[in-house]
Amino acid sequence: MSQSSLDDDELFGEAASEMRSDVEESLDAARSELPDSDDVWETDADNVLGVLNGLRSALDAGEAEDHLRDAKKWFTMGQRADAFDDADDLEEAIGDLEELVEEMEEAADQVGDLTATVPDLRGSLDEAETETEEAEDDGDEADEE
Incomplete structure (x- = not known):
């Protein structure tokens, strides 16, 4: 291996890119696990209890919380390592998704x-x-x- 292939700055930059990619992938996975708005809004229940049970099921964030946790983990790691040049978009996306999941839980x-x-x-x-x-x-x- 040549010396240039093991350059610390290059490796750090590559790791930072991978970390950003991991955060973005986790955020995408979390968003894909959220229920469709129609599932929360529409119902075919015959009574109020059926509507409520259907709504409670529709409000289950499922695996979205796990994916959000992964996104936050990789983001925090990258942020502490000062690996991101501009991470405002990631931080905002994590905050928005976290707020939505909390709202669904409430x-x-x-x-x-x-x-x-x-x-x-x-x-x-x-x-x-x-x-x-x-x-x-x-x-x-x-x-x-």
């Missing part, structure tokens, strides 16, 4: 809360309706007497 938590609450609410409303009907029936019977 929405999924809220949907999960509703999924647990709506059946209880329905049961309470059914009980109240039954009690109202019974009270009306008792009132009708008293009027007949």
Whole structure:
């Protein structure tokens, strides 16, 4: 091997390019794992609970979080090594994707809360309706007497 093929600056530049590429690939993989907006927006459920369960499933980021973690790992490594000449675009892309995943997680938590609450609410409303009907029936019977 010649001396020029082992030049530290050249090797560092090559490693920096590979690191940038790894970050970009991880970001692309994370984006591809996100649900389609139509999956979150459209439904074919017959009732509210079905809608909520479908929405909660649609809000699952899946492997996107793992890919985002890889992107952040390689970005942090490259940034600490001062390997990137201009990494503002990568930092912005990571921040945007991280914000979106967090927003999806928060929405999924809220949907999960509703999924647990709506059946209880329905049961309470059914009980109240039954009690109202019974009270009306008792009132009708008293009027007949």
